Amino acid sequence: MTRTLEDLVPGQIFTSATYAVTPDEIKAFAARWDPQHFHLDEDSAKDSFFGGLAASGWHTAAMTMRLMVDSEIGKLPLGIIGTGIESIKWHRPVRPGDQLRLTIEVLETREMRSRPGLGLVRLRVVTADAVGEPVQTLETNILVPTRAGQAA
Amino acid sequence: MTRTLEDLVPGQIFTSATYAVTPDEIKAFAARWDPQHFHLDEDSAKDSFFGGLAASGWHTAAMTMRLMVDSEIGKLPLGIIGTGIESIKWHRPVRPGDQLRLTIEVLETREMRSRPGLGLVRLRVVTADAVGEPVQTLETNILVPTRAGQAA
Numbered sequence: 688m689t690r691t692l693e694d695l696v697p698g699q700i701f702t703s704a705t706y707a708v709t710p711d712e713i714k715a716f717a718a719r720w721d722p723q724h725f726h727l728d729e730d731s732a733k734d735s736f737f738g739g740l741a742a743s744g745w746h747t748a749a750m751t752m753r754l755m756v757d758s759e760i761g762k763l764p765l766g767i768i769g770t771g772i773e774s775i776k777w778h779r780p781v782r783p784g785d786q787l788r789l790t791i792e793v794l795e796t797r798e799m800r801s802r803p804g805l806g807l808v809r810l811r812v813v814t815a816d817a818v819g820e821p822v823q824t825l826e827t828n829i830l831v832p833t834r835a836g837q838a839a
Numbered sequence: 840m841t842r843t844l845e846d847l848v849p850g851q852i853f854t855s856a857t858y859a860v861t862p863d864e865i866k867a868f869a870a871r872w873d874p875q876h877f878h879l880d881e882d883s884a885k886d887s888f889f890g891g892l893a894a895s896g897w898h899t900a901a902m903t904m905r906l907m908v909d910s911e912i913g914k915l916p917l918g919i920i921g922t923g924i925e926s927i928k929w930h931r932p933v934r935p936g937d938q939l940r941l942t943i944e945v946l947e948t949r950e951m952r953s954r955p956g957l958g959l960v961r962l963r964v965v966t967a968d969a970v971g972e973p974v975q976t977l978e979t980n981i982l983v984p985t986r987a988g989q990a991a
Contacts, residue, residue, distance in 0.1 A: 719901075719905070720901040720902075720904055720905050721901075721904050721905065721908060721919075722905075722908055723908060723913075723918045723919065724918075725918075736917055736920055736982070743904070744921060744923075744924075745897070745900060745901050745904050748897060748900070749871075749872040749873075749897050749901070750872075752872055752873050752895070752897050753871070753872050753873065753874075756873060756874055756875060761875075765888055766875045766876075766877070767873075767875065768888055769896060769929070770928070770929060771896075771926065771927050771928040771929050772896075772924060772926065772927040773926060774923065774924060774925060774926060775923050775924035775927075776922070776923040777921070777922060777923050830888070
């Protein structure tokens with residue numbers, strides 16, 4: 688089903704599949720993008736600020752993006768194209784064994800004055816663990832065509 | 840050289856090495872974390888919003904983090920630990936062949952009332968291309984010990 692700006696309303700909720708976090712993936716992501724010892728080695732991480740192996744915040748953000756792309760939100764006409772991120776809060780570090788799942792809420796929709804036919808949808812994306820406690824909250828705007836824009 | 844909160848002052852600038860963006864890496868990152876066609880395939884990307892292969896914004900953020908970790912900022916006592924991201928703006932998509940380099944500016948430093956011995960340093964991290972035009976601007980707070988906190 689193709690959704691356009693008119694089909695999205697504040698308060699609307701989308702959810703995602705579940706993502707299982709493994710120690711190997713935490714280390715592999717960090718080795719490439721955030722090679723700090725508390726993301727790379729269990730023993731060294733024990734004596735760190737985190738007190739144990741912790742995923743890079745950018746890894747948490749990347750897992751969140753993957754879950755978004757694979758969710759209903761990923762099927763919007765333009766996919767998921769953001770002009771930026773309004774904010775990210777990391778409530779606690781993600782750990783090996785965490786099972787992550789998203790709750791994506793539509794906060795606001797508006798047509799762009801500068802680009803008729805195209806709108807911005809502000810989303811709050813909460814990444815939560817198996818017991819529903821949030822590990823990350825992200826707010827962003829994505830581009831969604833209006834019905835007229837999509838037909839054109 | 841170990842720097843503490845007292846050594847960082849607003850206006851101070853750090854720079855990074857240069858990072859060369861390849862089409863293979865754009866596609867490999869996207870395949871894992873942001874599998875949308877305009878990040879995965881040149882031909883399909885031509886007809887997309889981006890008009891050609893474009894890096895995922897999360898890939899741009901990840902390359903930025905890697906450059907930060909490898910810069911002088913990465914040698915701070917706690918490394919680079921952020922409690923979140925204040926904002927990210929993507930000014931234009933990163934393309935194959937881009938050469939990225941950071942300018943990291945200290946915006947503000949303050950000791951945490953809730954955790955004496957530990958401070959927050961607000962940074963503006965501009966990721967720019969070979970001609971110095973920004974592709975991404977990110978603001979974040981990182982944790983830096985005070986001199987007393989570091990000695991304790």
